[in-house]
Structure formats: structure tokens, C-alpha cells
Amino acid sequence: MNKLNSMKKRTIAFVGATILPVTSPAIQNGRLLVEDGIIAAIGPDIPLDEVDEIIDCSGMTIAPGLIDCHAHVGIVPERQDWEYSDVNEDISPVTPYVRARDGIDFNDIGFEEALEGGVTSMIIHPGSSNVIGGLDLAVKAAGPSIEKRILRDPAGMKMAWSRGGQRRKSGDSYPYPNTRMGVAAILREWLVKAQDYKNQKNQDLEGEAQGNGASSISARERMGLENMIQVLNREIPARIHSMTPVDFRTMLRIKEEFGIEMTIEHGDEAYLMAEELAEAGIPVIYGPFVGDRRVSFWRHARPDAALILARAGVTVAFQTDHPVIPIRDLRIQGSLVMRFGGGEPDEILRMLTINGAKIMGLDHRIGSLEVGKDADFAIYTGHPLAVQSRVEAVYIDGQQVYGDKLRRIQ
């Protein structure tokens, strides 16, 4: 290859498919042009003269890679029993110093399973045992290296209310709370601690004597408080496992008191106060929606809950909570809400793509098919919400990462 050729950008065109860009109307018999891993053009009649490779997608449907904002892929390993899980560091209800990143097996088959279902990006959380559980990581499902796969690190601080944070444990120097009041008190305590630590640090920086304040605490505590400062500074949101209005109302008070950002994770009953949540600008990462009556906290679950929230103006994204629901079936979460909740395909598809990207803080890179965004997409045999549609191929950063080779026209 001569120097001139190697400088030239490599372009691939995907032609003949129904394209669902999500942020703009569907394109029949459309063309998608990818240049060095980025979407270069999209439309019904893009010129193909300068293109290096043309892939035939006639009869297929192309949609953006799906986004699962709440999963435990690799941190609860597939095919192994619960003893092998790295998800809950339940030594204490407060572990802000741990990072999901340090517990993830990046070779876990769950990432392959994500591709099987057209999922290209996800947030991996620590579990919900602890009131403050640790740092989240946003990653792509595949890529040339772990570093290249990482989208946002950290992507949030996992926290847990009700069924999660509130447990009956004792014996540790930090007994677990067993009421919601107890959960709230622990969270407030640590937010205050972090404020004090932050102030002390600022004073230290202003040249006051070292040794009495911030630097006198243990390394573990300092690690945790440094992470909590990111929450206070709104660099990352608190991503809070919570189910019911009892939880949400306290969360709203804490949001007010400390000025932090937060998301509701699960939010089965969030629809009951949809307007308030919309006004407060708190997104809901809804699900996993199963639709049965197995557990008491699903007593008020309803199939159109996500739709009620979205129509009130809340940013809603679906989650699988993998391995609760296999991450492969993220789109089936949408199918169920469409079928049993009566949603329109377009609004459901937004909850599987662009809304998740917004909640990750990455909608400038992923979540829709737009010029300049990462070329992350899946090619389906039919509409992505039909359960009989199969994922034929998945591309991340313009590279095929799943499926057989498609037919090349050129």
C-alpha cells in the first residue's frame, strides 16, 4: 500500500435497507455511509462513486445499536453459580471506594450475548446491596481493546434504596440499615462528609497547614470521599436503585439539599409521580419489566408504566438488569411494552437507543444514526421490535463484531 492510499479514509456503504435513524424519520431503501468508524452520510440517494465497499442490505432493517443503561454483564458471570459473582461488596452499606471496572470479566460471554440482541453499549453497575455501592462504568459490547471500549469512566455512583440498601445485617462496624429512614440517614451522612472533605481540601490548597484535615483520614475513606466529590460536583450522577414514591420523595429532598444529579434505576412505580419527576429532570431507567405478580414490589407494576412516564416528559430508557433478563432480550423489553402497554414503535425505539445515550451523557456519540456519530448499529431481518426478527450483523465503530459476512456488491 503506498502512502497516498494509506492516508485515504476507508468508506463502506450499506445499501437497500430500511433505515431507522431514531432521531429522524425512517428511510426506505436507504443508504448508510461509514468512514473510519464514523457515520459519514445517511439518506435515500447518497452517491456511491468514491466508496471502497458496498454491502447489500436489501430487505433488512438497520437501527442504531441498542443501549442498556443498567446491566451487570461480566460482574455477574454467565454460566457460573452465584458464589462467583463480584457484584455486591457487602462488607458495609457504604463502599464508594470500589469500582465496577475492577470486577468485570471483559471476556464474559454476556458481551457476546449483548451483540446477539443488537446491544452495543451499556452501563455496568455494582449491585444493590449497599446504600452507596461504587462507581459505574459505561462500555461498548465489543472493540479492539478494553480502553477503546470504555465510553465513560466513571459513569455514575451506584446507590440503592428500599429493597436494596435496606437489609438486615449486623456485626460490622457499619450495621446495615433496616428502614428507609436509615438508608436516607446514611446517604446524607456521607454527602455531608464529602462536603466537609471537599471544603477541607480547598482550604489545604489555599496554603493552610496540612496534616489536620483531609490528609488525616484513611486511604480507603479518602478514595471513597474523592468519588463522592464527583457526585457533589455533578460530574457524575447518583444512579439510585429505587422502586416506589416513598423512595423518590426522599430522593427529591436530598437532590434539593445537596444539589446533586440523580437517576431512578428500576422505578417500577415511578409512573405514579410522573409529572414531579419530569419537572425535577430525573430520568428513569425502567425495568426489567416482566409483567407477572411474583414479588410484592411489582404490586403496582403496569405494562404502560414506561409510556406514562415518557408522555409526561420524563427521559425513559429500558434496562435488562442482566442477568435478571438476559441482555440479549433488551429489545424484547420494548416489544412487551409495545404489545401489552400499547406503545408506538417509534417512541419505544427511542427508549432503547437515544434516551439511554442521553442518560449516559453520551448522546453526542451514540444512540442514533446521525452524521458524525459512532457507526454503532445492528442489521435485522425485520423491525427490531418484532420477536421473530433476527439480528444478522452488528457493527461497532464501523467494524463488524457479530454475524456472518454480508453480501458485498463491490
Add this chain to the structure above:
Amino acid sequence: MLLLRGAKIYTCGPQGTLLGSILIKGTKILAVAERLDPPDGADVLDVKGKIITPGFIDAHSHLGTAIYGEQDSCETSQVATPHLHILDSFDPMDLSIADALTGGITTVMLHPGGPQSFGKIVENINIIPGQSAVIKTVLQGAKPQVLKEYAGVKMAFGEHPKRVFSEKATGPHTRMKVIAVIREYLYEARKWLNEQATKNENGVNRVKSLKYGALAQVLQGKLKAHIHVHKIRDIQAALNLADEFNISIVLEHATEADQLAEELASRQISCVLGPIAFSRRGTELANISLQTPARLAEAGVKFALMTDHPTYPSHQLPLFAGMAVREGLDYEQALLAITRYAAEIIGVGDRVGSLEEGKDADLVVHDGDPLDVTGKICGVMCNGQWLRGYRDQGILYDWTTGRECK
């Protein structure tokens, strides 16, 4: 009498698939044919462009016995409880019964033993959780309509019973002990059965007959043993047990059945698969696959699909069939797995499972694909009565949205 005219009918019976009409009289189907003239006085409903299937059958369910965390489906106080009957735990107030019916599920087999757990490490189960029943998803007062009261005996092998009892002195702590307990019970039941033959009515030990009566029926071939298995080794153990005691078995869950498919086919052993969309949780489910139904069909193994409600809710059953189609299963085979094959495996094939003369008038009218979310249900008939949809004559509406079907 009611004549449904002009639909595409998947009879799931000997008449196959046809474009035609169904005539219903009372609670039964009187005729299915391409052309049927309405008898005098019969109501006629034009269902042109619609699809009719038999009412769907969920062959393995815990409907009515595991509601909002109130676990009533399995005793864990003893390692084996063959004398328990699932209907004694059934709560007619479970709203999921109506959900099931609305989703087109008209018949379910209720097993003792718990649903698969999403959050906990183990489900509740013991080695012989008790006796199973087949019901329709309609209530008669506070009771379900029972299609078959004594429909089978549930058993469970593998990690789940091991884990439930791992902390208890009785064990079992190994698969060896699981099998030993079952054999012990079957030998006791056989002994009891032999004793019965030599006794008159007064000599019968009624406590023992409670304990061993159901197992004796398994030994006599009157009831099947429905055995919870996942791994090949547990399937093999079930086959060994069938040989040793000459009993009929059905493999429940049967996660790795595809790896013994030829043998299962040649021995005509049926499986109730699923729930097939469950994640690869733990070593027992390591090889769960949506392609298993297609592989079993290819090998000629007869199988049904389950939701294991409330592991997944009953009304998702047709969608599992759709996912199996996506992964290579023939469409009509997929329908059979939630209709006639399911009925035959759970022992009610004479009453339900297909649309043919003399069978119960249980059917579903669909607008669009019955096995996908793109389709909608317009009406559900059970025992010849519209229980969902079609209540306003001539107006088709979809229960999920309340909107009129186009």
C-alpha cells in the same frame, strides 16, 4: 350455535391449516371446514382476514400459588412430599389468571415446586414436591375449572434440591442422595401397592395411602412423573429411573435435552422446555439456548414450551414460540408446542389442544401473527363462550389497548 366464518385456521389437528369456518355448539366444536353453511338459527360472525388458533396451553406453571412473594407452591420442611396436592395451595384471587386468559392461554398445568428465581440463589423445591393438576384459566366461583385433578407427580433432580437442603442435616447434599430418596419412596410405594392387593377395605392404612397413593399410580402407569432436570447427567438419571421402575416420565425444563435428542426421540420421551429465554444463570443453565426447540424438533422429540409462571408471565408463552421460530423452529411446530403437543404431554389431548369436532371450544382470534408482538388478540373463547373480546357483537377490539382492530 355460532359460526365463525372466513378466517385462516390453524387447527393444530388432523385438518392442518385451512381457510374456512368453525361451527360451535354449546361448549364444543361441532365442525371445522373450508365451507360450512350456517344451520338455522345459528349466529354468524365474519372473521375474514383474522387468524384462529386453539386456546394456548402452558404446560408448566405455578399460576395461583406464587403471588407477590407468598410462596405456596413448595414445601421445604421435608425432602419429599408426594402426598401434597397443588390445588390445595391454589388462590383464585391471583390476578394473573385473568392475564393468562386475556393473553390467549386457556389451559395450564399447575405443578408444585417453585418458579425459577431471578434474585435468590435457589428456587424452593424438594425432591418430590407433590401432585400436579391441569386447569382452565376460568374460575367457577372460587375454584378453577379443573380439567384433570390428578395429572402427574412432580419430582426434581440436580442442584436445586441439593441447595435447598444443603444446610439441613437430612440432606440431600449430593445427587446420589437425591436419587436414593426417590428410589426409597418408589420402593415403599410398590410395597404398599403389593400389600393392598392382599387386604380388604378395612385393612388399608389410610395414612400410608395418602403418602404413597400417587406414587403407586405412577408405578401402575396411571400417572406420569414430571421430573425437573437441567443437566445431561440429571436427564440420564431420569431415564435410568424410568427403566428401573418401568414408569412414564416427562422431562421438565430439560435445558440440555438437545444433547440426548436421538435417545429421547427413540424412547418417545417428551419434554416441557423452558422458559427458553432465561439467562445462563449458574452452572445448571450454562447451556440454555433458544435453538434447543429447533434441535429437538429436528431429532423428532415431542416437546411443549412453558413459561414456568411467574418466572415469566403466562401471557408471554406465544412470544417464546415466536423466538423459537426466529432461531430455526418450523412455525407450525412452534404452534403445536403451545397447543396440541402440550395437551398430549400433560394428558388432556382428548379435550383441548386442537380445533376439531368434539373438542372443547377453546380458541383465540388474532389480528396478525399469533406468535409475535406485531399481532393482537381480538377475542378469546373458552368452553364456547367469549371471555375476552367479541362481547359487543360485530365489533372487534383489542384488549391490550381497548382500540378497535382494523
